[in-house]
Amino acid sequence: MNCDVLCHGFGSAGLGPQYRLKEDAAVILCRMKTLMDWLPALAFVAAYVVYDIYVATAVLIATLFAAVAVHRLRTGEWHKTNAIAAIIALLLGGLTLWIRDPMFIKLKPTAVYAIFAVVLAGSHFVGDKPLMARIPPSMIDLPDWLWSRINAAWAVFFLLCAVVNVPIAFYLPESTWVMIKTFGYTGASFLFLLAHLPFIAPYLPKEEEAQS
Template sequence: MKQLLDLVPAAAFFLGWLTYDIYVATGAVIVALFAVVAAYWLLYRRLHKMHLFAAVAAGVFGSLTLLLRDPVFIQYKPSLVYTCFAIVLAGSHFVGDRVLLQRLPQKALVMPELLWRRLNAAWALFFLGIAALNMIVVHTQTEAVWVHFRTWGYSVLTMSFLAACLPFVSRYLQQDETSEDGA
């Protein structure tokens, strides 16, 4: 269900742009992001911090786009969000006894400390890289190219990076006990 919720803002943005323009798309993504925050709350009775941060960032940058009639603000938002993700991940190497990815609640992955640190650093660099790539696309391509990149590119790049990480972490995936006994 969470994966479907994650797709709603991108779909709303793309459909708003495809049907009308960047300003309708901006309004649609703001509404969609706050709707995702509310839906997550209703389903899980807790706030998802990344959804909330993305919604607030879209609210601020989207409002600037709408008020000033300048799409550059909404175009910069992904770079801001991804740079913040990178800083938080990188900063977790210096705060606390475990890196951020290691602190996330999960039971499926049990890895040595050094591998957690490397994986965390790799994700920080990945987010920094796509933040920079967004800025390159904003400043060198048309609005249409940027919209397609914003809608499809981040997902494709993220899934590709995740797939590239799998060979390094797959041996540390814990087997589900129910699958072993056929139940």
Template sequence: MKMLFDFFPVLLFFIVYKMVDIYAATAVLIAASAIQTVGHRLLKGSFEKTHVITFVLVAIFGGLTLFLQNELFIKWKPTAINWLFAIIFIGSHFIGNKTIIERMMGANISLPDPVWNKLNIAWALFFIFLGAVNIYVAFEFDTDTWVNFKLFGLMGLTFAFIVAQSLYLVPYLKEANASSDD
């Protein structure tokens, strides 16, 4: 359910783009991101950091797109978000005693510190990659192709990365299960 809630602004953007245009889709994206951010606060009693970061960047880049009637700003938004997340993941190696990925997943699984560090670096590199691919598609293809890539390409790449991450973690999860069986 959480994934659907996190995904709905992008889905609405896609639908409105296909029905109207990039500017209407951008306005809907800004509104949907605001609803998502406030909705999480009302339902869970707190703001989710990723929603807040995304909403701020959507409001900035989307606002510039609407104000200047230039679609390039909204096309830069996925890159800005992904590169900001990469900076956060890299920065977490130097701030605090746990990486951001360990803070997010550490309550659910137990891994050795070197594995947490590799996983965190992998996510940072993945976010850098996503940002670069977004720029390539935004500047080398038409807007319709970019919108399709934004929905299906970025989601597909993320899903593939999560599967790869899961396969990487399997041996460590087996070790943890074997240790708990003793």
């Protein structure tokens, strides 16, 4: 299901007609979720099921860099989150392929989420506003105090994901880790995103304002 449509439908059904989500607000909310595109993740799972963790690792590296390149060609800009994920996948995945030890690629989510947590937390102290608050006001306009809390909440969320991944990587079966890495963290991120909607809804344009 298209993420934009799902967010729009959730807002319309769950928050009442006076606070229906505008399409552009739904889009930006969906784009605030954890920082991995579906195509590389699904390609990783498919390669793992058909072959093994080593082929899947190579496929993940290739598709992540392909996603970064396509975004660059389409927009003329670098997709920073995908670029970070691709570089870490290259480093840790490269070690997995070289040493033939899957533990390196298993720790990739920990490294990625830890970096995101540090960047978000650090943005409270660097610059005039937290990173989340730098979303263009034309997309979604929230008061600074709310952006600050959202930014802090995502920093904590990513830190928890980074920590939780460690015992999953070390103690659960490899196939279980693959499924959690692909679907578990993404699902948790989306649910965490939806939990923001009641707090954001009062600041979204009311239906009559959107139609005017």
